[in-house]
Amino acid sequence: MHFRFRGGGRGNGGAQLRSAAASAMLPALRRCWAALRPGPFPGAVLVPARGRKTRDDPPAKSKAGRIKVPPPVDPAELLVVQERYSQYYRVLRALRSEFRVEAGKKKRELLQEQEQQVTTDIQESLLAWNDTENERQWRRREERLRREEEELKKKKLQGAISQAKLVEDFMKQKEKEVLRLQEEAQTFITPENLDERIKQCLDNPQNYNFAIDKKQRIVRRTTLS
Amino acid sequence: MVQLGRVLRAVPGRARVVIRLAMRGCTNRPMLLLVAAHNWRARDGPFLEQLGCCDPMPNSHGEKVVGINMERLRHWLGTGACVSRPAEKLLGLAGFFPLHPMTITGAERLRKARAAEAARASEASAGPKEDAEE
Numbered sequence: 036m037h038f039r040f041r042g043g044g045r046g047n048g049g050a051q052l053r054s055a056a057a058s059a060m061l062p063a064l065r066r067c068w069a070a071l072r073p074g075p076f077p078g079a080v081l082v083p084a085r086g087r088k089t090r091d092d093p094p095a096k097s098k099a100g101r102i103k104v105p106p107p108v109d110p111a112e113l114l115v116v117q118e119r120y121s122q123y124y125r126v127l128r129a130l131r132s133e134f135r136v137e138a139g140k141k142k143r144e145l146l147q148e149q150e151q152q153v154t155t156d157i158q159e160s161l162l163a164w165n166d167t168e169n170e171r172q173w174r175r176r177e178e179r180l181r182r183e184e185e186e187l188k189k190k191k192l193q194g195a196i197s198q199a200k201l202v203e204d205f206m207k208q209k210e211k212e213v214l215r216l217q218e219e220a221q222t223f224i225t226p227e228n229l230d231e232r233i234k235q236c237l238d239n240p241q242n243y244n245f246a247i248d249k250k251q252r253i254v255r256r257t258t259l260s
Numbered sequence: 261m262v263q264l265g266r267v268l269r270a271v272p273g274r275a276r277v278v279i280r281l282a283m284r285g286c287t288n289r290p291m292l293l294l295v296a297a298h299n300w301r302a303r304d305g306p307f308l309e310q311l312g313c314c315d316p317m318p319n320s321h322g323e324k325v326v327g328i329n330m331e332r333l334r335h336w337l338g339t340g341a342c343v344s345r346p347a348e349k350l351l352g353l354a355g356f357f358p359l360h361p362m363t364i365t366g367a368e369r370l371r372k373a374r375a376a377e378a379a380r381a382s383e384a385s386a387g388p389k390e391d392a393e394e
Contacts, residue, residue: 138338
């Protein structure tokens with residue numbers, strides 16, 4: 036059975052582990068725990084690790100006194116390696132901060148671009164709508180103007196016709212009057228036929244006297260005739 | 261009656277993005293992919309993005325070819341991704357990161373070991389020669 040180290044502190048962690056092992060683990064393993072010894076460095080505690088064997092199998096007799104030791108460390112090399120690591124992580128942190136700034140800038144630019152795109156889309160759609168509306172209104176206006184022009188023309192025509200008709204009627208009326216007057220003028224007394232008309236009047240005396248009563252009875256024969 | 265234990269979430273609360281090497285390929289032909297994946301995913305499982313590839317088997321010219329997408333790598337590092345040790349070493353050798361301390365240390369150790377080996381070999385060859393001369 037393999038044993039591996041766990042740094043459990045100066046015996047405190049080890050004590051806890053031992054108490055847990057004593058209560059929870061099987062008697063077969065208690066024998067292994069009984070052989071527990073402090074490790075090669077302070078705080079080393081032997082902890083069983085599982086491999087091919089289950090928890091019920093006892094460890095091999097050849098492994099009873101085995102203590103796993105970590106690989107030897109050259110202190111000079113360790114110092115150099117630690118210095119190299121600190122430098123390395125310093126450089127890495129600087130790189131990461133640079134990349135973070137870049138990524139933040141890119142993200143902000145992307146968001147700005149998206150917003151701008153949205154606003155430009157809205158603007159374009161509104162302009163397009165405006166154009167269509169303007170066109171529609173222009174067409175309506177054109178229609179209305181055309182209709183008004185036509186109506187005006189028609190009215191003018193009608194007006195001209197009615198005016199012409201009026202003039203014609205007036206002319207006709209005047210012609211009639213003239214004709215009537217001409218006809219009447221034939222019965223006028225002129226200096227030429229004055230004598231004739233006087234003679235006629237004297238020859239044909241007219242009695243304009245008459246009597247009428249309330250019952251509309253007219254009497255023409257009078258005392259004078 | 262259901263016993264409520266830990267809350268089951270699609271993404272664990274302590275999720276991290278890690279840039280690491282995933283092994284693809286088939287038997288006797290490995291292929292490594294440099295991927296950005298969540299740390300709780302399997303090594304070869306679904307990843308967020310592939311950032312490069314590394315052919316561990318040398319080609320006809322004796323080269324191990326590696327390809328890395330630097331732009332996307334910078335993006336993921338900028339968004340706070342961790343890098344695994346082998347990936348750090350690979351990026352150090354590629355020149356994107358500084359050389360990893362253990363790469364340098366390993367090279368030094370190897371050099372020392374080879375020097376010691378050469379010294380031992382020369383001592384061994386010098387020893388029998390002296391004995392033969394004597």
